[in-house]
Amino acid sequence: MRNFFKISLFSIVVLSAAVTSAFVVFRISVPIVERLMETDTRKQSELWHRRVILHLQDPDRTFMDQILGEEDIKYLSLLPEASNIYRFNLYDADGRIIWSTRPEDIGAAAPAHYPAEELAKGQVSYNREQKPASDIDGLALHALRQDVSTHEVANVFEPIISNGQVIGAIEFFTDITDLRDSFLKRVRVLLSALTAIALITVGVISTILYRTNRSRYLALMQQSDTEKTLLSEQLRLARDVKLLGELNEWLQSSRSLEELFDMVGRFLTHILPKAEGSVYVYSNSRDVLDGWASWNGGTHKEHIHPDECWGLRRGRTYEYGANEINFKCGHVDPKNDNPYFCFPLLAHGETVGLLHLHSKTDCAETFFADRGLAQMCAEQISMAIANVRMRDELHDQSVRDPLTGLFNRRHMTDSLRKLINDSERSGAAFTVVAIDVDHFKKFNDTHGHDAGDMVLRAVGSTMEQDCDGDEVACRPGGEEFTVILPDCDVQNGMARAETLRRKVENIKVRYGEKTLPRITISIGVASYPANGTLPQFLLRAADEALYQAKALGRNRVVLADDVQNAHSEPQMDDIQNTQNDWALPSPSDTEPQKQTG
Structure with missing residues (x-):
C-alpha cells in the first residue's frame, strides 16, 4: 500500500510538472520569437538599406535634392521582386515621400506613424502590427499561405546619414507571417524537447533513487554529468553553426x-x-x-x-x-x-x-x-x-578601355563629378588635360590600323606611367585622351602637360621590322573653377584649347585662358539644356570608337 501511494504521488508530481512545463513553453515561446523576429528583421533591414544606398548613383543628391535617375528608379522598382520586401518608401529630411513602390504615395507628407524624433537621433525604428491581406502588395510573391486574412507585418525606418546629418529615411515593409509561425513552431519544438528531456531525466533519477542504493545513485549522477557535457557540446556546436552562417552572410x-x-x-x-x-x-x-x-x-x-x-x-x-x-x-x-x-x-x-x-x-x-x-x-x-x-x-x-587599359568615358565623367563635389567643399583647384594624337588618320592610312593601335597603346602606357596617386588617365574614344589632375593648379598642370608632351615625342614604336615615325600630341589645359564648374564646361574649355594647339601647328600645349575669343561659361538656361547629356554615359561609352582627325 505504501509503495502504491508513493507511485501514485510520483505519477501526479510528474504529470503536474509536464502540464506546467507545457504551459510555460507556450507562454515564453511568443516573446522569444518576437525578439528573434525583431533582431532578424533589423539585420535584414540593414542589408536592404545598404543595398539601396550602394545602388543609388548619388544618395546625397537623391535625398537632399529629391532627384533620382532612370537607373535608380529601375533598381528601386525591381528590389521588392528580389527580396522579401513588399513595399518601401524614400523620405526626405522633412518626412515627405520622394519615392515609393506605390506611385500614388509619392509627394505625400509624413504619415502619422513616421518616427521623426527617433530618425532625427539617427536611430532605427522598428514596429510590428497586424494588417489585412488586401493591404499587402504582391502577396502572391511573398506569402505561401493564401488562406490567412490577417498578416503580421514588420515596418522598419532606416535613417540616411551624410556627414553626421540625417538627410532622409527609408521605410521597409515585410510580411513576417510565415516566418513568425515557423519560428514559433521551431522554438516550441525545441523548448518542448528540452523540457521532455529534463522531465525524463528527472523521472529516471527519481525512479532510481526510489529503487536503488547509494552506489546506483552515484552512477546515475555520473551519467547525468555526461549528458550535461553532451548537451553543452551540442549547444556549442549549434553556436558554431550559427556563427558560420553569419560569417558566410557577411563575407558575401x-x-x-x-x-x-x-x-x-x-x-x-x-x-x-x-x-x-x-x-x-x-x-x-x-x-x-x-x-x-x-x-x-x-x-x-x-x-x-x-x-x-x-x-x-x-x-x-x-x-x-x-x-x-x-x-x-x-x-x-x-x-x-x-x-x-x-x-x-x-x-x-x-x-x-x-x-x-x-x-x-x-x-x-x-x-x-x-x-x-x-x-x-x-x-x-x-x-x-x-x-x-x-x-x-x-x-x-x-570602366577600362580594352585597347589601352586606361579608364573609359564613363569613369572619366564619374571621376569629374566626384572631384567637383570634393572641390566645392575643400576649395581645392584641379586641372583637366585634353590630348589628341597628331595626324592620326594619316598615320592609320599609311601604316595600317594595327600600327595605329600600337601607337595608341604606347601613348596610353606613357600617360599611365606619368600618373600617380589619385590622378586619372582616360581614353574617351579614338585618338583622344584625357588626364585629370586633382589638387593641381594651372601652373603645375601646364608643366605636367609639357612633360607628358616631351615623353610622347621621345616614344619609339617598332612595327614589324621598322620603326614607326615620330609620335606627337596636341594638348589643351583647363582648370577648375576658372574654366567651368561642371564637367561638360571643363571638357569643352580643354577641347577648345586643344583645337587652338592644332591650329597653331600641333605638338604643343595651350591653356584655355589663352584661347582667342574664348566662350564665357553658359548661363543657367544652358546648364539646364546640357545636364541631360551628362546624367549618365550610354553603355556604348564603355567601348570607345576609333575617330579620325
Whole structure:
C-alpha cells in the first residue's frame, strides 16, 4: 500500500510538472520569437538599406535634392521582386515621400506613424502590427499561405546619414507571417524537447533513487554529468553553426579584401578562440603570397614564397604536431613549437591563398579536435576571396578601355563629378588635360590600323606611367585622351602637360621590322573653377584649347585662358539644356570608337 501511494504521488508530481512545463513553453515561446523576429528583421533591414544606398548613383543628391535617375528608379522598382520586401518608401529630411513602390504615395507628407524624433537621433525604428491581406502588395510573391486574412507585418525606418546629418529615411515593409509561425513552431519544438528531456531525466533519477542504493545513485549522477557535457557540446556546436552562417552572410556582403579580412578576424576570434590566425593571398604575379591580416594574437609576414609552406607544396591541409615526425613551415616562428594548421585556400580549382591557424597551447589533442570546423571556415574564406576578386575584375572591365587599359568615358565623367563635389567643399583647384594624337588618320592610312593601335597603346602606357596617386588617365574614344589632375593648379598642370608632351615625342614604336615615325600630341589645359564648374564646361574649355594647339601647328600645349575669343561659361538656361547629356554615359561609352582627325 505504501509503495502504491508513493507511485501514485510520483505519477501526479510528474504529470503536474509536464502540464506546467507545457504551459510555460507556450507562454515564453511568443516573446522569444518576437525578439528573434525583431533582431532578424533589423539585420535584414540593414542589408536592404545598404543595398539601396550602394545602388543609388548619388544618395546625397537623391535625398537632399529629391532627384533620382532612370537607373535608380529601375533598381528601386525591381528590389521588392528580389527580396522579401513588399513595399518601401524614400523620405526626405522633412518626412515627405520622394519615392515609393506605390506611385500614388509619392509627394505625400509624413504619415502619422513616421518616427521623426527617433530618425532625427539617427536611430532605427522598428514596429510590428497586424494588417489585412488586401493591404499587402504582391502577396502572391511573398506569402505561401493564401488562406490567412490577417498578416503580421514588420515596418522598419532606416535613417540616411551624410556627414553626421540625417538627410532622409527609408521605410521597409515585410510580411513576417510565415516566418513568425515557423519560428514559433521551431522554438516550441525545441523548448518542448528540452523540457521532455529534463522531465525524463528527472523521472529516471527519481525512479532510481526510489529503487536503488547509494552506489546506483552515484552512477546515475555520473551519467547525468555526461549528458550535461553532451548537451553543452551540442549547444556549442549549434553556436558554431550559427556563427558560420553569419560569417558566410557577411563575407558575401564584403566589397573589398580589407573589409573581408576584418570580418574574418572578428568571427574566427569567436569561432576558434584557442587559435592564433593569419591569412595570405597570392599576388597578381603568382610568385609570392601577400600577408593580409592576423588576429587573436597571431602575426603575419609581408610576403612569403609558396615553397615556404608544406600545405601549399603538398596541395592539401598540413597539420604540424599530428604525427610522430613533423617538419615546420618556413613562414612559422621557429621558436613556437605549438601545433598548427596550414589550409590552402582553394576556389574554382585554383589556389588563391593560405589560412594559417596556430594553437595557443601545446596540447595537440584539443587543437586538432576543431579541424572540421576550421576546414569549413577555410572553405568559406576561399569562396569569398574568389567572389571579391571576380567582382573587382568585372568592375575593372566595365570602366577600362580594352585597347589601352586606361579608364573609359564613363569613369572619366564619374571621376569629374566626384572631384567637383570634393572641390566645392575643400576649395581645392584641379586641372583637366585634353590630348589628341597628331595626324592620326594619316598615320592609320599609311601604316595600317594595327600600327595605329600600337601607337595608341604606347601613348596610353606613357600617360599611365606619368600618373600617380589619385590622378586619372582616360581614353574617351579614338585618338583622344584625357588626364585629370586633382589638387593641381594651372601652373603645375601646364608643366605636367609639357612633360607628358616631351615623353610622347621621345616614344619609339617598332612595327614589324621598322620603326614607326615620330609620335606627337596636341594638348589643351583647363582648370577648375576658372574654366567651368561642371564637367561638360571643363571638357569643352580643354577641347577648345586643344583645337587652338592644332591650329597653331600641333605638338604643343595651350591653356584655355589663352584661347582667342574664348566662350564665357553658359548661363543657367544652358546648364539646364546640357545636364541631360551628362546624367549618365550610354553603355556604348564603355567601348570607345576609333575617330579620325
